[in-house]
Amino acid sequence: MAAPLAGQAGAALRDLALRSARLRGGFAAVQLTPRRWLNLQEYQSKKLMADHGVTVQRFFVADSANDALEAARRLKAKEIVLKAQILAGGRGKGIFNSGLKGGVHLTKDPKIVEQLAKQMIGYNLSTKQTPKDGVTVKKVMVAEALNISRETYFAILMDRACNGPVMVGSPQGGVDIEEVAVTSPELIFKEEIDIFEGIKDHQALRMAENLGFRGPLQQQVEVNPFGETPEGQVVCFDAKINFDDNAEFRQKEIFAMDDKSENEPIENEAAKYDLKYIGLDGNIACFVNGAGLAMATCDMISLNGGKPANFLDLGGGVKEAQVYQAFKLLTADPKACLCLLMRVVVTVGAGHFCAEGEKGACYYGRGSGKVEAILVNIFGGIVNCAIIANGITKACRELELKVPLVVRLEGTNVHEAQRILNESGLPITSASDLEDAAKKAVASVAKK
Numbered sequence: 001m002a003a004p005l006a007g008q009a010g011a012a013l014r015d016l017a018l019r020s021a022r023l024r025g026g027f028a029a030v031q032l033t034p035r036r037w038l039n040l041q042e043y044q045s046k047k048l049m050a051d052h053g054v055t056v057q058r059f060f061v062a063d064s065a066n067d068a069l070e071a072a073r074r075l076k077a078k079e080i081v082l083k084a085q086i087l088a089g090g091r092g093k094g095i096f097n098s099g100l101k102g103g104v105h106l107t108k109d110p111k112i113v114e115q116l117a118k119q120m121i122g123y124n125l126s127t128k129q130t131p132k133d134g135v136t137v138k139k140v141m142v143a144e145a146l147n148i149s150r151e152t153y154f155a156i157l158m159d160r161a162c163n164g165p166v167m168v169g170s171p172q173g174g175v176d177i178e179e180v181a182v183t184s185p186e187l188i189f190k191e192e193i194d195i196f197e198g199i200k201d202h203q204a205l206r207m208a209e210n211l212g213f214r215g216p217l218q219q220q221v222e223v224n225p226f227g228e229t230p231e232g233q234v235v236c237f238d239a240k241i242n243f244d245d246n247a248e249f250r251q252k253e254i255f256a257m258d259d260k261s262e263n264e265p266i267e268n269e270a271a272k273y274d275l276k277y278i279g280l281d282g283n284i285a286c287f288v289n290g291a292g293l294a295m296a297t298c299d300m301i302s303l304n305g306g307k308p309a310n311f312l313d314l315g316g317g318v319k320e321a322q323v324y325q326a327f328k329l330l331t332a333d334p335k336a337c338l339c340l341l342m343r344v345v346v347t348v349g350a351g352h353f354c355a356e357g358e359k360g361a362c363y364y365g366r367g368s369g370k371v372e373a374i375l376v377n378i379f380g381g382i383v384n385c386a387i388i389a390n391g392i393t394k395a396c397r398e399l400e401l402k403v404p405l406v407v408r409l410e411g412t413n414v415h416e417a418q419r420i421l422n423e424s425g426l427p428i429t430s431a432s433d434l435e436d437a438a439k440k441a442v443a444s445v446a447k448k
Contacts, residue, residue, distance in 0.1 A: 037243065039087050042141060048241060049241075054236055057145075058075060059143035065118040069117070072113040079106060080107055080144065082113050082143075083103065083143065087135075087262055091103030096137075097126070153169060153170040153177050153180075154168070155168045159192075164192065169188075171210065243255070270326075277329065280309055283372040284374070285371045285373070286311035286312070286377065287374060288376075289315060289318060289383050290379070297375065297377045301438045304438045327391075331403075372445045376405070380412035381412065385413050385416070386420060393424045406437050
């Protein structure tokens with residue numbers, strides 16, 4: 001009896017994996033470096049799965065306490081679960097600045113739903129994954145509560161090691177899967193999916209058996225976790241789906257769901273110009289191209305006694321206008337002083353080089369310290385260093401920068417770039433290599 005039933009579960013797993021592949025645009029063997037992940041809210045993930053045949057709880061989304069009350073009444077459920085909608089995990093154990101404890105609540109009374117929603121919507125929820133001040137809750141999900149007889153874990157992940165998607169499952173669900181991997185690694189099962197052939201029947205069957213499906217099953221499965229009701233129905237009780245930004249051009253409808261309200265304003269502003277901004281707590285701003293180079297630059301600053309305030313990643317196909325906008329972002333805080341490091345290190349002379357943005361144009365958010373120097377570190381592989389140099393000089397003149405600027409440029413057209421910087425007449429300090437640039441950036445701050 002077990003084998004046929006496991007076969008049903010396996011067929012359902014195979015169907016879900018194929019649907020997931022279609023959402024990604026097929027099994028094409030193309031390697032792309034992700035710029036950013038699109039993270040969907042739980043209610044968005046559930047709707048997406050429901051649209052593709054996965055069973056989820058009945059639910060409504062509300063952005064006011066009155067709407068939450070009406071949604072609870074419309075459900076006509078024996079029990080209702082109210083869940084705050086933020087991207088961070090650990091909501092159940094979180095705390096609101098309204099005093100309410102927990103971002104997930106169960107009740108049988110629609111009026112209690114309204115009362116709880118009043119203490120959720122518009123207030124900040126702090127969890128182990130949010131910033132210290134928490135994240136503002138703007139929506140809540142009002143869903144039908146179902147009894148769960150057993151929870152398992154199932155996910156489809158993209159794994160660089162196997163160059164494609166991997167099914168990951170565990171019969172021990174409803175808990176931190178990372179903890180299970182440490183304490184009971186034998187309960188984590190993986191199946192690599194061939195990007196040309198897709199998931200095979202025997203893989204789906206084996207995964208279903210490993211997850212312990214033995215009783216009567218319906219032909220639906222859920223991602224993270226598998227929840228099985230006493231009636232044998234498999235339902236998606238929670239969901240989280242991420243998409244690689246490189247899929248945006250062919251997944252317009254999905255990316256239109258992007259909720260940027262939880263991002264820092266400066267991150268959203270940077271994204272408009274195809275830039276990536278990360279705020280830190282130091283006082284030396286880093287202007288680089290590439291995440292690896294950014295991390296190396298931050299490490300070198302730290303090794304030489306400084307503290308990085310942030311880094312702004314230009315990416316590969318940078319244009320002069322992006323360089324200008326990058327400087328504008330870094331200098332948007334009227335209090336900020338910047339020191340910039342590029343693969344050609346340019347320091348803003350002996351003078352203190354500070355820039356004031358337009359009134360009210362402060363984009364700095366959590367994690368950003370006061371910027372007292374800018375370090376520009378650019379490696380010109382596919383990036384033309386001359387374009388960077390022109391962008392720097394334009395920004396320095398038009399934004400009237402007044403903080404020390406250190407620039408290190410190396411690679412394509414670097415000699416022309418150095419000529420542009422040297423003949424600009426601007427107080428820019430050049431560096432011969434990354435270590436030299438970091439030392440000069442740190443020293444420029446220490447002199448103050």
